[in-house]
Amino acid sequence: MVISTIADGVSRSVESVTGAVSGVFFEPSIRLGVTGLSRAGKTVFITSLVANLMDRARMGGLKAAADGAIKAAYLQPQPDDTVPRFAFEDHLAAMIGPAPHWPESTRAVSELRLSLKVQPSGLLGALSGPRVTHLDIVDYPGEWLLDLGLLDRSYVEWSAQALEKARARGQGAAFIAALEGVDGGAKLEEPVAKALADRFAEYLREAREAGYSDCTPGRFLLPGELEGSPALTFAPLPEGEAGRGSLRREMARRYEAYKRAVVKPFFRDHFARIDRQVVLVDVLGAIHAGPRAVEDLRQAMADILGAFRPGRNGWLTGLLGGKRVERILFAATKADHLHHRQHAALTAITEALVREAKDRADYAGATTAAMSIAALRATVEETRMHEGRELDLVRGRLLESGRDAAMYPGELPADPGRLLGAARQGSEAWLDEDYAVMRFAPAEVSLAPGEGPPHIRLDRAAEFLIGDRLR
Ligand SMILES: Nc1nc2c(ncn2[C@@H]2O[C@H](COP(=O)(O)OP(=O)(O)OP(=O)(O)O)[C@@H](O)[C@H]2O)c(=O)[nH]1
Numbered sequence: 001m002v003i004s005t006i007a008d009g010v011s012r013s014v015e016s017v018t019g020a021v022s023g024v025f026f027e028p029s030i031r032l033g034v035t036g037l038s039r040a041g042k043t044v045f046i047t048s049l050v051a052n053l054m055d056r057a058r059m060g061g062l063k064a065a066a067d068g069a070i071k072a073a074y075l076q077p078q079p080d081d082t083v084p085r086f087a088f089e090d091h092l093a094a095m096i097g098p099a100p101h102w103p104e105s106t107r108a109v110s111e112l113r114l115s116l117k118v119q120p121s122g123l124l125g126a127l128s129g130p131r132v133t134h135l136d137i138v139d140y141p142g143e144w145l146l147d148l149g150l151l152d153r154s155y156v157e158w159s160a161q162a163l164e165k166a167r168a169r170g171q172g173a174a175f176i177a178a179l180e181g182v183d184g185g186a187k188l189e190e191p192v193a194k195a196l197a198d199r200f201a202e203y204l205r206e207a208r209e210a211g212y213s214d215c216t217p218g219r220f221l222l223p224g225e226l227e228g229s230p231a232l233t234f235a236p237l238p239e240g241e242a243g244r245g246s247l248r249r250e251m252a253r254r255y256e257a258y259k260r261a262v263v264k265p266f267f268r269d270h271f272a273r274i275d276r277q278v279v280l281v282d283v284l285g286a287i288h289a290g291p292r293a294v295e296d297l298r299q300a301m302a303d304i305l306g307a308f309r310p311g312r313n314g315w316l317t318g319l320l321g322g323k324r325v326e327r328i329l330f331a332a333t334k335a336d337h338l339h340h341r342q343h344a345a346l347t348a349i350t351e352a353l354v355r356e357a358k359d360r361a362d363y364a365g366a367t368t369a370a371m372s373i374a375a376l377r378a379t380v381e382e383t384r385m386h387e388g389r390e391l392d393l394v395r396g397r398l399l400e401s402g403r404d405a406a407m408y409p410g411e412l413p414a415d416p417g418r419l420l421g422a423a424r425q426g427s428e429a430w431l432d433e434d435y436a437v438m439r440f441a442p443a444e445v446s447l448a449p450g451e452g453p454p455h456i457r458l459d460r461a462a463e464f465l466i467g468d469r470l471r
């Protein structure tokens, strides 16, 4: 017992300050942030990860699971009383229950605590007996990280950039047209402000649907309990006169309120406490949407990862003190849409996509990696002869019709530069190949005792993210 306390005390002193201390003896905790832009696969990832940590037969790539060091894993009340609990049971029931379906889209931050009873190896471990490590998983939208960029921009600067984006995207046309009849220097009329903000939010939603990544401010897509509040009732306006009581002055004031009341609290209450981070990226979805979506995704990734290089923003540096995220995994999700022969190409594209941003994070002292994963495998592989050549296909049940279908998604180039280069040059369409994505429903599975839901490389992802803390 004494040795256990000392050993934990030692590891504690080199850790950054994390969650609550529970019980008489200190129990270490790891705070794992799971983020990604909307529909990237956060909910499915967390649900499958937790289920597979509880039933570990498919977790051979997680060393502590393979060698039996993890003795038990169980859910516990989370340390934060004011954050909604991640609805694990509901999501799991959706994914692997009868008539399996994908879980509902989630709209806010949520948290779940999984406690792992681990028997450490080595002499100290043998003497001390099993110890408990808490894994606190936090699900938050990647859009909220993009908002960090607002903190060092004034309303005028932000407006100029936001208007430029809206003009360049087809979805922005109605909003730009609505600005025509508006005089920002005139006295504020609430219905005018509201109508503009609604149009702006509508444009952001449509742009997101069309595959664009940077659709900030983040809460315009996910307003949650702030829906309709003044901090969310603003829109960019062209530069001009901004006298007292004018629409422009009030919009600028609300923009500042958004930063103060929405953006900063998120970084202070959630982001600042994260130890390990996985950034889920729907790379295949963006490729399917075309070169512009891929270029937009690349820029959004650079912005998102700016948050992990705190030197960029003085306020954030102050908030984090010396603390930083220790490991960051970039995971291309939904890799079950591809035959495994193409997974290396997908990983290479993901790596190239986050390259710039990753170099910066590396620079900031975090260890990073890229991987292609599927948190819930919905397909099986198949190879067929077609016009004299072998085609690697995936087969699954189509989401819309429920029919069984095989899909050839197109051949990803081995050299990621071919796709990213075309994207950077602003091409309208891919030259060499058409990329298809079909949406599959989760497969009906019958799990043997001890087995979690089927996945691709979720065990490797877990090894990278938390493996070192389970030895
Ligand atoms: N085939 C396949 N599809 C997946 C996988 N993970 C996610 N998807 C698809 O992606 C959609 C979004 O997944 P979610 O986990 O809900 O994504 P999210 O990031 O939580 O989305 P929001 O909560 O809306 O931000 C699902 O409805 C599935 O259609 C996977 O491992 N395989």
Ligand SMILES: [Mg+2]
Pocket: 042, 043, 044, 104, 105, 106, 107
């Ligand atoms: Mg979700």
